[in-house]
Amino acid sequence: xxxxxxxxxxxxxxxxxxxxxxxxxxxxxxxxxxxxxxxxxxxxxxxxxxxxxxxxxxxxxxxxxxxxxxxxxxxxxxxxxxxxxxxxxxxxxxxxxxxxxxxxxxxxxxxxx
Amino acid sequence: xxxxxxxxxxxxxxxxxxxxxxxxxxxxxxxxxxxxxxxxxxxxxxxxxxxxxxxxxxxxxxxxxxxxxxxxxxxxxxxxxxxxxxxxxxxxxxxxxxxxxxxxxxxxxxxx
Numbered sequence: 395x396x397x398x399x400x401x402x403x404x405x406x407x408x409x410x411x412x413x414x415x416x417x418x419x420x421x422x423x424x425x426x427x428x429x430x431x432x433x434x435x436x437x438x439x440x441x442x443x444x445x446x447x448x449x450x451x452x453x454x455x456x457x458x459x460x461x462x463x464x465x466x467x468x469x470x471x472x473x474x475x476x477x478x479x480x481x482x483x484x485x486x487x488x489x490x491x492x493x494x495x496x497x498x499x500x501x502x503x504x505x506x507x
Numbered sequence: 508x509x510x511x512x513x514x515x516x517x518x519x520x521x522x523x524x525x526x527x528x529x530x531x532x533x534x535x536x537x538x539x540x541x542x543x544x545x546x547x548x549x550x551x552x553x554x555x556x557x558x559x560x561x562x563x564x565x566x567x568x569x570x571x572x573x574x575x576x577x578x579x580x581x582x583x584x585x586x587x588x589x590x591x592x593x594x595x596x597x598x599x600x601x602x603x604x605x606x607x608x609x610x611x612x613x614x615x616x617x618x619x
Contacts, residue, residue, distance in 0.1 A: 398550070434516065436596060436609040437551070452606065484551070496543075496607065498550040 396421055400485050400499035407506050413472035415502045417485030425488045426468040427452075427496065428460060430481040437484065443468055475506045509534045509601040513610035520587050520617050528582040528613045530571075530597030539600040540573055540580040541607070546593045554595070555582070592617045 398419045407413050419426065424445045429437040429452075439452030441460040449460050457479060461469045468487075472479055482503050486496040510533045520526055532538060539558040545551040557564040557573045557580065564571055571582045580597060597610040 434611055436611045437598075438609075439606055442606060450605075495553045495556070496551075498552065500548075500550045 396497065398485055398487055398497050398499035400483075400502045403500065403502055405502065405504045407475050407504065409477055409506055410474050413475050413479075413504060415470040415483055415485075415504070417468045417470070417499055419466055419487040419497070421487060421489070421497065422465060423487035423489050423497070424465070425490060426462065427486040427488075428458070428468070428470045429484045429486065430454070431484060431501070432481050440470065475504075477506050480504060480506045509536070509599065509608045511597050511599050511608055511610035513597055513613050515613045516611065517614045517616070520615070522589055522617055522619055523586050525585050526583065526587050526591075526615065528595055528597075528615065530580045530582065530610060531578050532580065532597070532599040533578065534599055534602050536600055536602040536604055538573065538575060538578070540571075541598040542569070542571060542580070542582050543596040543598060544593050545596065551596060587615070587617045589617050589619070591615060
């Protein structure tokens with residue numbers, strides 16, 4: 395059905411709490427991504443995963459880690475969330491390298507108070 | 508390093524008028540450029556892509572031409588509709604060939 399699904403869609407956490415954002419795709423894409431979107435900054439790459447257990451830092455990895463144990467599933471973890479991690483997080487997948495189309499999920503809005 | 512620049516943060520237009528959203532890029536890789544569109548509370552989705560110099564690419568009434576000589580990939584439409592109101596991102600494959608770098612985004616608002 396060519397879909398990227400993110401859970402949860404909305405989340406409010408207290409500073410210092412752990413956060414788990416989950417992403418699934420049904421296209422058997424090798425490559426998956428986590429971006430954050432902030433007004434005026436566009437989409438910033440946090441992590442990229444080339445396949446199971448093959449993850450690489452993006453442009454802003456500090457404060458985040460990821461896990462990919464199955465090709466169709468990619469998790470973003472915030473250990474001890476900070477207020478400046480309040481943002482909208484997008485997961486995406488693509489077939490192979492970035493020259494191919496990215497398919498995005500609908501986003502997870504995280505508020506850290 | 509690699510970068511994409513969108514000079515307009517907000518463009519407001521009356522329905523039926525033409526629009527051009529600017530995009531310039533900087534990369535040492537052979538350029539591969541994209542436009543993504545994000546409607547309110549929706550996921551970004553691909554609108555156009557091109558890696559061919561001086562060839563016009565079209566989709567859903569929008570078009571863009573990659574000009575390597577000026578490092579540009581401006582998005583145009585001859586007559587905007589209310590439904591075109593959205594956030595538009597330009598993106599380029601980075602010099603490593605592994606990632607995309609996105610511009611800051613341009614909000615297009617179309618009024619009656």
